[in-house]
Amino acid sequence: MTAHIITIILVLTDILVYYTFLKTVLKRKSEKPLDYFLFVVLFILTSISTLFLNDYLPVKLLVNFILKFVISFIVFKVSFKKILLSNLAYTGVLYSIEFTLLLIVEQLCNVTGLSEIPVSDAVISELICQFTVLIVVFVLNIAYRKGVFSNLDIKGWFIFAFFPLFTAIAVIDLVVSSEAQSVKAVYSSLSFLAAGMFILNILLFILLDNVVKRENEIREKELLFEQAEHLNQMYRSLSDERERQKARSHDYINNLNVMLMLAREGKVDEEIRYIEEQLGKEMQSVDVIDTGNTLINAVLNIKYLEAKEKGIIIPFIADNLTGLKISDSDLVTILTNILDNAIEAVQKCEEKRIVFKIIKDSDLLIIDSANPYVGQLPDEDSFVTTKNDKKNHGFGLANIKNTVKANNGNCFIDTEGGIFHISIAIPLA
């Protein structure tokens, strides 16, 4: 009777560890009462099968596996593949630990001279196994929170599950062959182990490749995010400008009223003085640069003012830029990135000049910018930033190149002679 009770307790602990494992691996955060109910059902059914099928080990194992599989499928509601893989992973982890412990115990027996493992020790070893699995689960949990596994997709998981499974099979094989005590068996085990290791290495490469691909996807999304940020900035400036424009219209009406009043009162000289004064003020606030293209004007004028505040001059050479086929967001991306980087680089130089051209030349739109720079330039391909805020900067050049490519254009950079020169040619049609 005690043996039965002990068996049931062991099943209970096993189910609990199994549940914790699944929750970690399948990232389940919330629990519903139904889940508990189903796991209690699992516990009862597994206890029954363990008690009654104890003499038919393979059948017992299979039945338990199927029970676990079915209940986890109902509770966790993820895809068939994921359930299968997580169950296999659990089985793999559990058996590898169990058989490793078995090996250790056997070695201990050989060393200390004990010939049999007492029953109580079997229970203890079972509990130790489960405890070890619990530790593994705990480690997995921490790894999850740190996002170690977040870059794996289903294919990556499949490959990853192979590791514990292979370990389990290899260990079992080793145990069996060491029991058989034949050199041939040992050799075949070792060859199996060697072959498996070789395959593991290959799988590791595939796994890493998988992770790298995901990283690239993430990076691309960050690029897009930066692009959107620039566009937002532009729109915000434009809407600010609208507000200023409304205020100016208001002022204009006031001015007209003043002039009307002065005219009615015959105060001609005062009126003339007043008008001259107002004209002077107005002339200063008109845009410095006008290409006919509202958006490009917005970008160039804002950057011109920004540069002027920092003592930088930008001799602009431009054309009539109306009717361009390139999208607004692409133009903003290219122009703001080039000018931002140029302004930043030139600040540390003696000669604070950025020669910036945006012109039409036969069938091409040419955007060209040259500015001096000091110190080391980041690697052309990655343009990883030296700025502290790594997350938000450094995508400039990548952004420019991608946008130009998307418009069937060419973008080249030359950094000789202390001048950073970027030249872009985009077909107009």
Next chain:
Amino acid sequence: MVKIALCDDEAKFLEIEKELIAEYFEDKGMSFSVESYSSGEELLKDEAMLKIADLIILDVEMKGIDGISAAKKIREQNDKVNIAFLSAHMNYSTDGYHVRAVRFILKTMDDIKDYLFECLDCVVNNLNLIDKEITLDFTIGKRSLRINDIAYLKTVGNYTTFVLSPDTKESYMIRYTLKKLTDMLKPFDFLAVSSNETVNLRHVESVSRYLVVLDNGEEIPVSQKKYNDVFRAYTLFRGKTA
């Protein structure tokens, strides 16, 4: 000597420009000459000046003929002179015909000096590049050539031939390797397009897959290996001189 023509209907600004130009060239120790005109019509009448000027600075907003129209007329007579526009606002939207101004100088009091000096830097640099001569011992004897007149170089056995544009009757050959000459002329925008030919980018009309077309109509093949470099250098050059 750098020859400059100023055209502005405001005497005050003519004075300011003359002073700034004098300051610039005295600093550099270079000789220069400045002629002032108070209207577009006056400038256009002086055909002699239009032919020899290195730089013409035109105020955009003038009574009578405005700067842009004046520039168009100047271009009809002189395709090569550097033209710079002076204005408080850089307005590019009205130009239907591309006058190819080298710079737009801001006419506001706090900007004019910096922008004018930058413009002068650019023009002086260009003049150096165009007027520079090279003296070598050719098979026909020691000769000086204007670098800008060289269209391309071609290997013929142990010798390299200089092909000039516009072509002269004389044949310029020298017993230097192409590589040596290319290295010498690299600062003047010369580029090897194959193992046998080096072109002067200033004479290139277009670059396509595996062919370079020059302004004298000649076509030079580009080796596959060098194509990427050639296209890159050409695009950068085109942007630089646009």
